[in-house]
Amino acid sequence: MKNHLYRLGLIAKTSLFCFSKKGIRAYKKYEGIYRLLPNVHARRDRNKNVVGEGNCCFAKLPSGITDIKLIINNVRIVGNGNQIVLHATSVQEIETAVRLGLTIDIEGSSNRIDLYLPCQKMEDTHIIMEGDGNRVEVGKEAKLCGVLFNASHHASIIIGRNAQIQRGNTFFLAEGVSPNERSVIRLGSGCHIATGNYFRTSYGETICSAETGEPISRPKDIVIGDHVWIMTRCFIFAGTSIQQGSGVAAQSFVNREFTEPNVLIGGTPAKILRRDFHWKPGSYWENQVHVQ
Numbered sequence: 001m002k003n004h005l006y007r008l009g010l011i012a013k014t015s016l017f018c019f020s021k022k023g024i025r026a027y028k029k030y031e032g033i034y035r036l037l038p039n040v041h042a043r044r045d046r047n048k049n050v051v052g053e054g055n056c057c058f059a060k061l062p063s064g065i066t067d068i069k070l071i072i073n074n075v076r077i078v079g080n081g082n083q084i085v086l087h088a089t090s091v092q093e094i095e096t097a098v099r100l101g102l103t104i105d106i107e108g109s110s111n112r113i114d115l116y117l118p119c120q121k122m123e124d125t126h127i128i129m130e131g132d133g134n135r136v137e138v139g140k141e142a143k144l145c146g147v148l149f150n151a152s153h154h155a156s157i158i159i160g161r162n163a164q165i166q167r168g169n170t171f172f173l174a175e176g177v178s179p180n181e182r183s184v185i186r187l188g189s190g191c192h193i194a195t196g197n198y199f200r201t202s203y204g205e206t207i208c209s210a211e212t213g214e215p216i217s218r219p220k221d222i223v224i225g226d227h228v229w230i231m232t233r234c235f236i237f238a239g240t241s242i243q244q245g246s247g248v249a250a251q252s253f254v255n256r257e258f259t260e261p262n263v264l265i266g267g268t269p270a271k272i273l274r275r276d277f278h279w280k281p282g283s284y285w286e287n288q289v290h291v292q
Contacts, residue, residue, distance in 0.1 A: 050077045052109070057084040059094045074103040079132075083112045093117040101125065108132045108153075116140045116161075124167070131155075134173075135182075139163065139189065147171070155201070156182045160189035160226065164281075168195045174202035174219040174238075183219045188226035188244065192281055199236045225261070229279050247277055 055077050075084070084104065088094050097115065100122040104113065106129045113127060113136045120143035127136055131153035138144070139161035146167030149157055155173035159165070165187075173183045183201045187193070199222055207217035222236055225244035230236070234252045241257035242265070248254060249266025258265055264274040280287050 050075070052078060052080040052082075054081040055079070055083075059086040059088050059097075061088055061091075076104070077106045079106060079109040079111070081110045082106050082108070082129075085112065085114050086117055087114060088117040102127070105129070108134070111135070114138070119143070120164075121145060125149075127151075149173075152183075154182050155184070157185045157187075159187050160191060162189055163187050163191045163193070165191075165193040166195045169193055169197045170199065172198075172200045172202075174200070184221040184223075186222070187224045188228065190227040190281075191224055192229045194230060194232040194250075196233045197230055197236065198234075201238050203238065245278065247279055249273065 057075065086094055086097050088097070094117065097117050097119060100119060101124055102122045103126045105126070108129055108131045110132050111129045111134045115138050118140065119138065120141055122138075122142075122144045124146040125144045126148050128148070128150045129136075131151070133154045134151040135156040135158075136149060136151070137157070138159045141162040142159050143164045144159075145165070146169075147165050148170045150171065151157065151173040157171055157173060171185055173185060185199055185201060201222055202219040203217050206215045208214060209216050217238075220238035222238065223241045224230070224236075225242060225246070227245050228242050229247040231248060231250040231252075233250055234248050234254065236248075237253070237255040239256055240254045241259075242248065242254070243258060243261040243263070245262040246258065247264045248270070249264060251268075252266045252270045253268040254265065254270040256269070258270075258272065260272070260275065262275070262277050263272050264277040265271060266273050
């Protein structure tokens with residue numbers, strides 16, 4: 001226990017916070033010894049930031065180093081068995097991650113969030129889980145700014161390494177059928193998502209057969225390959241699949257599979273506008289200087 005608390009102290013300097021069945025416990029270092037602060041514990045209980053059992057927020061370091069329990073600011077959990085996990089290679093990465101501008105709001109059980117450090121940025125990013133069995137995974141070097149993730153039951157969103165998602169993007173995941181048949185949004189490595197796009201794995205209301213009245217608008221996954229550039233104000237809907245190296249023109253509506261890589265698609269509904277499409281991040285002048 002002494003070594004465990006010592007490692008925790010490396011993160012919070014003189015203070016540390018741990019989840020427990022009774023809520024969040026706060027410790028303060030006095031003369032080299034960590035002591036429980038009952039007043040802080042009571043204050044967090046009154047605010048009901050964490051309600052339920054088996055909820056935990058911790059960091060995972062390489063083997064041989066004890067898992068570190070910690071708290072991220074702006075976290076609210078109501079439910080049981082929820083986990084927030086920071087995957088890191090050093091304590092310094094965790095110190096930076098704790099200061100990320102991330103808000104987490106969970107109402108449900110058995111949800112899990114995995115953040116692979118280091119992250120470039122998570123400013124004004126909000127993860128909302130309103131149900132059970134949801135998963136959110138953010139890869140290393142990801143840069144998120146002003147992004148909203150909203151998941152219901154058995155939904156997953158996976159953000160690849162070095163992805164960049166700019167302000168005003170919304171990801172809405174409909175209910176999956178079961179833990180083995182999830183509703184999924186997957187963004188590949190190196191994707192660039194410009195401002196004001198909307199991703200949704202369902203159409204909101206249910207479309208039914210005129211003859212039988214049975215639902216026919218089943219939620220479908222959204223799969224975006226590696227190094228895809230989605231320009232501003234696009235609607236990316238259920239059933240979309242875009243292959244690596246492609247681009248989506250501004251204000252497009254996409255709701256089907258595109259099987260060819262390196263294409264520029266656009267329009268309402270989207271179609272292929274150009275083949276043999278290639279792009280690089282950064283401005284024209286930045287890339288021009290790099291070539292020279």
